[in-house]
Amino acid sequence: FQGALRARPTGAMSWEIFEVGRPASEADRPTSLLPRAIVHPHFTCCSGVWPDHEADVLEELQRAETSLRECSNRYDASYMAWSKALRTSSGVYAREAHLALQHARCAFAASNDVLAANHGRSLADLCAAQLEEGDWDDRCWQEANLFGLAYQLAQAVNAQLWVPLSACGTLPDVARGGVQRTTGGKWRAQAAADCGRLTIALFNMAVVAGASGSPISKWQPWLGLLLSASELLVARADAQELRSQVDTAGAAGAPGLRLPSSVPSGPLTPQLGRTLSICSADDQDMSCARFFQEHLQPARPVLIRGHLESQGWAALDYFGSLDRLRSEHGHRLVPVNLGSPLVGYRGVVHMSLCRLIDDHLAPSIRTQAAAEQAAAAAALERGTGAGGPPPDEESHCNVAYMSQHHLLHQVPQLQALIAVPPFLLGRNLSPVNVWLGTRGTVTSLHSDPDDNLLCQVAGYKYVRLYRTGPAHDSKLYAHSMRAKGNNRFGTSPVRVEAPDTSAYPLFLEAEYDETILGPGDVLYIPRSHWHYVRALSTSVSINFWF
Numbered sequence: 001f002q003g004a005l006r007a008r009p010t011g012a013m014s015w016e017i018f019e020v021g022r023p024a025s026e027a028d029r030p031t032s033l034l035p036r037a038i039v040h041p042h043f044t045c046c047s048g049v050w051p052d053h054e055a056d057v058l059e060e061l062q063r064a065e066t067s068l069r070e071c072s073n074r075y076d077a078s079y080m081a082w083s084k085a086l087r088t089s090s091g092v093y094a095r096e097a098h099l100a101l102q103h104a105r106c107a108f109a110a111s112n113d114v115l116a117a118n119h120g121r122s123l124a125d126l127c128a129a130q131l132e133e134g135d136w137d138d139r140c141w142q143e144a145n146l147f148g149l150a151y152q153l154a155q156a157v158n159a160q161l162w163v164p165l166s167a168c169g170t171l172p173d174v175a176r177g178g179v180q181r182t183t184g185g186k187w188r189a190q191a192a193a194d195c196g197r198l199t200i201a202l203f204n205m206a207v208v209a210g211a212s213g214s215p216i217s218k219w220q221p222w223l224g225l226l227l228s229a230s231e232l233l234v235a236r237a238d239a240q241e242l243r244s245q246v247d248t249a250g251a252a253g254a255p256g257l258r259l260p261s262s263v264p265s266g267p268l269t270p271q272l273g274r275t276l277s278i279c280s281a282d283d284q285d286m287s288c289a290r291f292f293q294e295h296l297q298p299a300r301p302v303l304i305r306g307h308l309e310s311q312g313w314a315a316l317d318y319f320g321s322l323d324r325l326r327s328e329h330g331h332r333l334v335p336v337n338l339g340s341p342l343v344g345y346r347g348v349v350h351m352s353l354c355r356l357i358d359d360h361l362a363p364s365i366r367t368q369a370a371a372e373q374a375a376a377a378a379a380l381e382r383g384t385g386a387g388g389p390p391p392d393e394e395s396h397c398n399v400a401y402m403s404q405h406h407l408l409h410q411v412p413q414l415q416a417l418i419a420v421p422p423f424l425l426g427r428n429l430s431p432v433n434v435w436l437g438t439r440g441t442v443t444s445l446h447s448d449p450d451d452n453l454l455c456q457v458a459g460y461k462y463v464r465l466y467r468t469g470p471a472h473d474s475k476l477y478a479h480s481m482r483a484k485g486n487n488r489f490g491t492s493p494v495r496v497e498a499p500d501t502s503a504y505p506l507f508l509e510a511e512y513d514e515t516i517l518g519p520g521d522v523l524y525i526p527r528s529h530w531h532y533v534r535a536l537s538t539s540v541s542i543n544f545w546f
Helices: 057-073 077-087 094-109 113-133 140-159 171-176 189-211 220-237 239-246 288-296 323-329 353-366 368-383 412-417 470-476 505-509
Strands: 280-282 302-305 333-338 348-352 400-405 433-437 442-447 452-458 461-466 479-481 489-491 512-517 522-525 530-535 539-545
Touching: 057 094, 057 140, 057 220, 077 094, 077 140, 094 113, 094 140, 113 140, 140 189, 140 220, 189 220, 189 333, 189 348, 220 333, 220 348, 288 302, 288 522, 323 353, 323 412, 333 353, 348 353, 353 368, 353 400, 353 433, 470 505, 470 530
Parallel strands: 280 302
Antiparallel strands: 302 522, 333 348, 333 400, 400 433, 433 539, 442 489, 442 530, 452 522, 452 539, 461 512, 461 530, 479 489
């Protein structure tokens, strides 16, 4: 739902604040560090969506259900307004969605949680279908989708309370492994997966709604409690594994958790051609005026070297080793893609940050040297005609990617580690994403509907930007998704670094520029610009769509 009701500029844009027309000089540079993101309005409007509660899961759920029921049963002016807006919306599924909402509310008011969840599922499906047909034309769709997901999650959490949980412990207890699995309860993996999926979907919708101006404070009495109850329940479902892992953690800064500080060597790292390199500039030479005139306005990509250091991003040190993230926030629930698109993709699972780090990121870091040596040996074999695996096939670790997750909104403490780049002044931001993954993660060739600042915080990534336009798109075998609305984006079925030339013969003619991102770099990717990304090491990135 990134594109739902996103405010977009129309007509000529006013950028007087950037003093357009003046030559770039030191006078254009900021004289001090920008305020940290934790005080930026984009982040403060969503603060407290998912608080880190420490109460018992049953207590959290009971409080959440009480608050949700009160909110759901309230027929005040606010409800009547958004209910009418949904009923009269121009969306093709508006009347069906309004009917599903009424059925879900009535069932939930009668404490028939199963029926409420069924109608809530229909409601959420209709909201998603409306996005496929076009944009949500009113914020009432956000609220409808939010309640549809909430009814489902409340029932899913309730259904998994096989035994009393009053002694199950607090959330930090689970993260430290202090909770024993109850012998009287049989925890099903699918049930935990459903809770995880619905939790992340509900959280994402709340953040999108808050970022687009919806008053999320009226939902917070039940929203945060429900998210926390589900997070604790999912953590409890695999508490034994968490307990065995946490106690074996290394000391702070241990080699197994420190990300590489230099570009990986060997064949896994492409040798960049000078004629194909993306335009780059040092941060000290990139004023806001120059960025607007030479890059944003003409939609010309640029790599800004050293910007994060210049703006004092503490995230560079914090994420340089994953031990603090693990010890301070390892219990937080996150979505993780297993495998890479077009290369052994195994879907999305939901797990704790602790498990992501222990099971995937730490092995990726430890096997970096072995992977480079194996790639070098394969290159020698190719020289003798023996061949070797393509660069996008990773065999030394299980590829896993926490991609496009609003971690900074989920864990507000991390907002103090970054600053919103000055190039975004006056722009409407989408929820900010964190990308945390192993070596070998791949973002397949695609285009996005918004401009993008991709900030590399730790580790290294290889990026290709392909030429755009009808003559070029045909060589990429491009497909448009959600073409009827503003949230239109493009996808390509081609494996960029191992193309099937018999199926896609024109792809080898496609022109591109390339670069390698390292810590501190910021890459501007214009909207609708086709791009491909592969992680050369365990990596942490943050991106701003605007």
